[in-house]
Amino acid sequence: MLLHRKDVLLLQQRYEFCVCVKVECDESDEYNHFILKYSRNNAIGFIGLGQMGFKMANNLYRKSGAPFVLYDLNAPVIDKFIELQQTSSLAEIRIAKTPKEVAQAASVVITMLPNSPHVEEVYLGEEGLVHAVDKDNLLIDSSTIDQSVAKSVAEAIIAKGARAIDAPVSGGIVGAEAATLTFMVGAPTTEDFDRAQPILSQMGKNIIHCGKSGSGQTAKICNNMLLAISMIGVSETMNLGRKLGMDPKLLANILNSSTGRCWSSDTYNPVPGILPNVPSSNDYKGGFATKLMAKDLRLAVNAANDTQSTILLGTVAQQLYNQLSETPGFKDKDFSSIYQWLNLNKDD
CATH class of the missing domain: 1.10.1040.10 (N-(1-d-carboxylethyl)-l-norvaline Dehydrogenase; domain 2)
Structure with a gap:
C-alpha cells in the first residue's frame, strides 16, 4: 500500500489494528517504511498454519473478530488463509516476516509447530519471539514437544517480563475444524490460565488447567x-x-x-x-x-x-x-x- 503521510494520519484516526504501510516520501525523509501499531493489545498473532493450525486459526479469526498477524515459512498456506477470508468483512490480516514481528504487533501469540526444534527456533532464535516480548504479551504454544523444552521456553519468555503457557491439543483434524478440541494447559499461574481460556475456548470445547509449565505436555503425551x-x-x-x-x-x-x-x-x-x-x-x-x-x-x-x-x-x-x-x-x-x-x- 503506497501512502502519503497525511494518509497515514487518517489511518491512525480511523482504525484500531496493526497495519503495515509503505509511505511515499522525499529523499530528506528519514523513514521509508512504517509499521503502525494501533491497539496492539487487541491483535492476535498465529504462527504455524499446518493441517491443525490452519483450522484453529480460521475458527479463532472468525469468532474473535480480532486483527490477525500471521507467520509461516510456507507462503502459499498464508495466501490460502487470506483467500478463505476474502468473502468476510472481518478484521484486517497482516503477514509478518519473522516471529519477532508477530510479537511486536500482537499481544497474544499462538504457535502450532511440528516439533521441539521448531518451537525453540520460533521462540528463542535470532528472529524469535523472545526478542520482542514485554509485559503485555501472552504466548500460547499448542505444539506437542518435549516437556523439558516447554519449560525452558516458558522460563525464557517469563524472564523477559511476558507470560507463556503450553496448551497442546487433543481432538485431531475433526476437532480443529469443529472447534471442539481439548486444550491441556500448563500455566504458571491461575491468572495466566484465566487470560488464555477465552481465547482457547474459541478453538476448543474443553480447556483444562493441568498445572505448572510443562504439565500440558505431560497430559498430551500420556x-x-x-x-x-x-x-x-x-x-x-x-x-x-x-x-x-x-x-x-x-x-x-x-x-x-x-x-x-x-x-x-x-x-x-x-x-x-x-x-x-x-x-x-x-x-x-x-x-x-x-x-x-x-x-x-x-x-x-x-x-x-x-x-x-x-x-x-x-x-x-x-x-x-x-x-x-x-x-x-x-x-x-x-x-x-x-x-x-x-x-x-x-x-x-
Whole structure:
C-alpha cells in the first residue's frame, strides 16, 4: 500500500489494528517504511498454519473478530488463509516476516509447530519471539514437544517480563475444524490460565488447567500414548473379525455398544467405510500423520526413561509406529492407516 503521510494520519484516526504501510516520501525523509501499531493489545498473532493450525486459526479469526498477524515459512498456506477470508468483512490480516514481528504487533501469540526444534527456533532464535516480548504479551504454544523444552521456553519468555503457557491439543483434524478440541494447559499461574481460556475456548470445547509449565505436555503425551495403543488394538480386532468372516460394520456396532468401546472405534474407526468423514474412508488422507504419532510416542518413551516408568505397550506402540512411518507411502497418511499396514501383502 503506497501512502502519503497525511494518509497515514487518517489511518491512525480511523482504525484500531496493526497495519503495515509503505509511505511515499522525499529523499530528506528519514523513514521509508512504517509499521503502525494501533491497539496492539487487541491483535492476535498465529504462527504455524499446518493441517491443525490452519483450522484453529480460521475458527479463532472468525469468532474473535480480532486483527490477525500471521507467520509461516510456507507462503502459499498464508495466501490460502487470506483467500478463505476474502468473502468476510472481518478484521484486517497482516503477514509478518519473522516471529519477532508477530510479537511486536500482537499481544497474544499462538504457535502450532511440528516439533521441539521448531518451537525453540520460533521462540528463542535470532528472529524469535523472545526478542520482542514485554509485559503485555501472552504466548500460547499448542505444539506437542518435549516437556523439558516447554519449560525452558516458558522460563525464557517469563524472564523477559511476558507470560507463556503450553496448551497442546487433543481432538485431531475433526476437532480443529469443529472447534471442539481439548486444550491441556500448563500455566504458571491461575491468572495466566484465566487470560488464555477465552481465547482457547474459541478453538476448543474443553480447556483444562493441568498445572505448572510443562504439565500440558505431560497430559498430551500420556493421552497420545493411550490413543496409539487403542488404535492398534482396534485395528487388530477389526482385522481379526474380518478374517474370521464377520461383517466389519456389524462388528464395529457390537464393539461400540460393548465394553470394547473407545474413541478409536466409535469416532475414528480405522476400517474404510465404517464411518463417513474420517481419514480411513478417504484413503487415510488428512488427519494426524503417522510420522507425528511416531514422534509423540518417542516423547512418551523418552519421558518414561527419564522417570523410570514401565510402559510395555507404549514401547511396542512406538516400535510399530516407527516402522509404519518408515514404510513407503505411509509417512504422511493418517495414523489409523495402521489397519491398512497390518494387511500389507496379507489380504485374501
